[in-house]
Amino acid sequence: MNKWIMKKNNIIINNIEHFDPVHTFECGQCFRWERIDDSHWFGVVKGLALDLEWNGKDLILHNTTEDDFLKVWYSYFDLGRDYGDIKNRLSKNDPVMREAIGFGYGIRLLKQDFQETLISFLISQNNGIPRIKKIVESMAKSYGDPIECSRPGVHAFPSCERLSKLALEDFRVIRAGYRDKYIHRVTRQVCSGEVSLDTIMKGSIKEARLEMQKFFGVGQKVADCTLLFSGTRYDIFPVDRWVRRVMAELYLGYEADNEEINSFAMKKFGELAGFAQQYLFYYAREKKIGMY
DNA sequence: CCACAGGACGGCT
DNA sequence: AGCCGTCCTGTG
Incomplete structure (x- = not known):
């Protein structure tokens, strides 16, 4: 659970953990965030526009209201979820996942419309x-x-x-x-x-x-x-060509079809499958796993 | 010019 | 039930 304070028209979450806008906005889940510079982003979500700032440890939502924060941003950024626990459970006895999580540690699953x-x-x-x-x-x-x-x-x-x-x-x-x-x-x-x-x-x-x-x-x-x-289900493991590549390369050792990959992942990751998919997808794409 | 990009449809066997 | 040509458009 993250503590937050309201200062002027800004919501500030000091020392936010398990978050990095690069990881979260560029892991392929969303399409309406624009990077302004190293610490500023602009996004449009559920009829609201947001100027977001992240200085490496604090998250600042500019020009918003407590009402919008509680109604939209809190759930959108999945702030009520314990990502530390998810990472621990996924990493346990799984060096591949530990590596992928270490790489994309700032990924959050956004609850989009x-x-x-x-x-x-x-x-x-x-x-x-x-x-x-x-x-x-x-x-x-x-x-x-x-x-x-x-x-x-x-x-x-x-x-x-x-x-x-x-x-x-x-x-x-x-x-x-x-x-x-x-x-x-x-x-x-x-x-x-x-x-x-x-x-x-x-x-x-x-x-x-x-x-x-x-x-x-x-x-x-x-x-x-x-x-x-859309945050409707989390026990789900979308399989695309990047996921196919990373699973073949790092888990299965051969090219399996979508259905086999899906059932393998569901069995292995269970209710955390959706989070596992994002860590693996981001890792695979950024590192170009299986492309050569 | 051709291949391919984070797939799915529809017609064929 | 599975295979495969085709689908808009942009980029390399």
């Missing part, structure tokens, strides 16, 4: 991070509500309700390519109740993953990423 996460990871398929960010930004600029903040031209990520009213052609401007038809239909599937968000939130893991894949354009990978990065 479900709809935004769903659309963002729909866009992510067959795409690299710079382009994903560009498309998401374009989506906000074109159809999201403007936000008054320290910078001009900032927009919230548009709701599915708003997006569902658009025609397919309206998505051409965001340059999402063939994914525009997925976005078009998925936003309608969310609003119509064709896919049960209740099952996704409260069903068993198996039911939730199955229900997610009723969304047009959502396969297992996008389903799992959405569940994990």
Whole structure:
């Protein structure tokens, strides 16, 4: 549990542990944080804009309110979770995990908006991070509500309700390519109740993953990423090419298919699978594990 | 010009 | 049930 104080319009968390904005914002889970300089970041989350400062030990959330902190930022940054305990449990008898955690020690799983996460990871398929960010930004600029903040031209990520009213052609401007038809239909599937968000939130893991894949354009990978990065489920292990590489290289010794990797990871990491995935993914990508 | 990028669909066997 | 060509767009 982290202690925090309010000073003027800033929330300050002194000596925050298990956090580094580079690790957390650049581990591939989010697309709307911009690095200003070594200690300053700007992000747009759930209709709010935030100037974030991190000096190497203290986290400062500028120009916010206690209300927004308690309603949004506290859960978004997962401040109630004991990452020390998670790291200990994952590291136990696992030198690979210990190494990965030592490398990405400042990763936190952000609790992001479900709809935004769903659309963002729909866009992510067959795409690299710079382009994903560009498309998401374009989506906000074109159809999201403007936000008054320290910078001009900032927009919230548009709701599915708003997006569902658009025609397919309206998505051409965001340059999402063939994914525009997925976005078009998925936003309608969310609003119509064709896919049960209740099952996704409260069903068993198996039911939730199955229900997610009723969304047009959502396969297992996008389903799992959405569940994990929206903080809906943590006992989940998204498998993509980086995870496939790191598992082959550091655990299995051979190239296994997604299903085998998934069941191996679930058995090994259990309810902490989601955290394990992030440490491994970040480690693999930054170190380019298995690329040569 | 071609390969590939943090996949998924749809038509084929 | 599994395989595989194809899908927009940008970058190298």
